[in-house]
Amino acid sequence: MGNFAGFGIMIVLFAVMYFLIIRPQKKQQQKHAETLKQLQKGDHVVTIGRLHGVVDDIDTENKTITLDCDGIYLVFDMNAVAKVTERVGEVTSNDDKSSESKTEEKSEKED
Numbered sequence: 001m002g003n004f005a006g007f008g009i010m011i012v013l014f015a016v017m018y019f020l021i022i023r024p025q026k027k028q029q030q031k032h033a034e035t036l037k038q039l040q041k042g043d044h045v046v047t048i049g050r051l052h053g054v055v056d057d058i059d060t061e062n063k064t065i066t067l068d069c070d071g072i073y074l075v076f077d078m079n080a081v082a083k084v085t086e087r088v089g090e091v092t093s094n095d096d097k098s099s100e101s102k103t104e105e106k107s108e109k110e111d
Contacts, residue, residue: 035081035083036078036079036081038084038087039065039078039081039084040055040058040087040088040089041055041056041057041058041088042054042055042088043055043086043087043088044085044086044087045065045067045081045082045083045085046081046082046083046085047067047076047080047082048080048081048082050082051067051069051074052069052085053068053069054067054068054069055067056068056073058078063077063079064076064078
């Protein structure tokens with residue numbers, strides 16, 4: 001009877017460890033991999049060493065990325081990218097919306 005109780009406790013502990021540690025870590029890794037797949041030239045990124053730069057070149061074959069850090073070009077492993085702070089597509093879409101709204105306001109004032 002005691003052996004079965006100890007075995008049951010081990011199974012419960014493993015299940016708790018899985019849901020509290022392993023599963024969230026897997027989700028985080030998948031999210032990071034997806035972020036790396038969506039990287040484009042011109043994206044602003046921060047490396048794991050807290051170096052801020054702009055993506056200049058992406059080499060998917062060698063899994064490296066070249067960052068422009070104020071005119072200094074540095075080559076990093078793609079896994080060195082900690083986060084993307086600003087995407088190229090997001091910047092242009094915000095600028096387009098603001099310019100469209102300004103032209104609409106001007107045309108309304110002229111009428």
